[in-house]
Amino acid sequence: MGGQQSREASASQSAASETPSACPLPESARSKAVYNVYNQKIDGSACPKMDPRNNMPIEPNQQPFPGQRKYISVSRQESTIPKGGTESTWVYPSPQMFYNALKRKGKGDDVTEDDMGSVVHAHNTMNEATWQHVMAWEALHAGECAKPQLLRFTGRPDELSPLARLSSWFGGQLPFDRHDWWVDRCGQEVRYVIDFYFHEHAAGTPEAFTLRVRPAIDNVESLVDRTKMSIYKTFARLGLPCPVTGTAGHVGRSAMQAEQQ
Template identity: 35%
Template sequence: MGQSVSSPTGVAKSTLDNTSLKATSCPVDHSSLKSSTQSSAQCPVDHKALHSSSSSSSQPPAECPVDHSSLNQMPTLSQGRAPNQVLDLPTARTESSILRDSSSKWEYPSPQQFYNALVRKGWETPEEHIETMVEIHNFLNEQAWQEVLKWEKRVIENPSDVQLARFKGRPGEISPKARFWLLAGWLFPSRFNTEPPFDRHDWVVKRPNTGEEVRYVIDYYSAPPEPDGSPVFSLDVRPALDSFSSVKERIACATEEAWAEFRSTEIPKRD
């Protein structure tokens, strides 16, 4: 909702035009990586692959490595060492801010579980980069949840009670809205983004006061980098158009944003 950038330091500024994307800076400290005395230090996320549209690369498409292939809870992931693993990875799991039910919150995979998921998919990732990749994974999901709560605040009085009932990863399926923006980028490449989202999740949110469940669609994009080259990710979070109330909220939000943009570009009248 809105056109804003949020970074781990909380600095906000305008970034993307003509979209309702929420852009979030990569939480990896690139300045410290550049100043490191170790020549091999680098961001573990392959940002070139995120921006590349070439299909000739042997690398798999960027997406969450944890297999959310079914609409249910977090899959069971092994905490044991993977074959040929050299480094010891932490097995502690970080608790999210996302309510699972009235008495507990969702937990993110541990670095060891995350690495096991990568190995299971056949992705080659240096073990020393896994903990940073987990931080990025968790950061993006926390930002997505904050966007969900903004939508929920439009409908219910106390969105802090909202729960994430279940979720599903759908990286190979492009949402209708993403297809629309791809078409717009093809017609007007200088004005709109021409890259597809690199991942997609569907989150089903439960409103405890009514028991109602609402499905949200989240498209994950790579956005234009910062001037210093630091990468930025964008999240397009919105309720799915599968209920009358969600359609109404989407229309109302789009109307409000269009009106606000029109008011900001109005030419002041002369006295």
């Protein structure tokens, strides 16, 4: 009797250990820092609602906003930007989510339901271009990290970056938005500052938006990177080889190509 009960208990424990967790969030993701689009760290011990397309937590508000008069698409597009702490990429907000966010922040007075498709397209295109800028900078560290990821980000539209403020003192245009992006460089967090500019005279063309992307000067390494990139771009612009290796400077060329997108 005792032997039989022991065997049954052992079998039960074995079956339980083979039963997959009720939470579909992978163990590998639960042990890493993962953030949502609101720059909030996701609690890996909890079991949040999951996006079946990338098996990652989502908490979107896809409901029509109070007073909304027309249907807005709830379809979401996957980006090419690798998401920190996961094996997937970031997923862009749907037009409905974007509309809700604008209304919630009191910024949607001049935006209609019909505008949201083009607004989200412009938003997604700008973020893809931003990542290309970041990757051009990360090429300086390709030897130590071949696959950096975007860990988290936050908007800071009411805070001028030091570069934007300095430029404005000399008559430069003020950016309409600012973001800070934190990149996971294979275990090292690196902050990037992005200023977004809109040029009214070029409205409706690809040249209407420009970006300034650079690593924040949070340490000496970032300052060195800024100095290096300035030199590499100058030599590439002059058609000269890299001053360090004596070969064609691909880092400077890549950075210039990103700026032209």
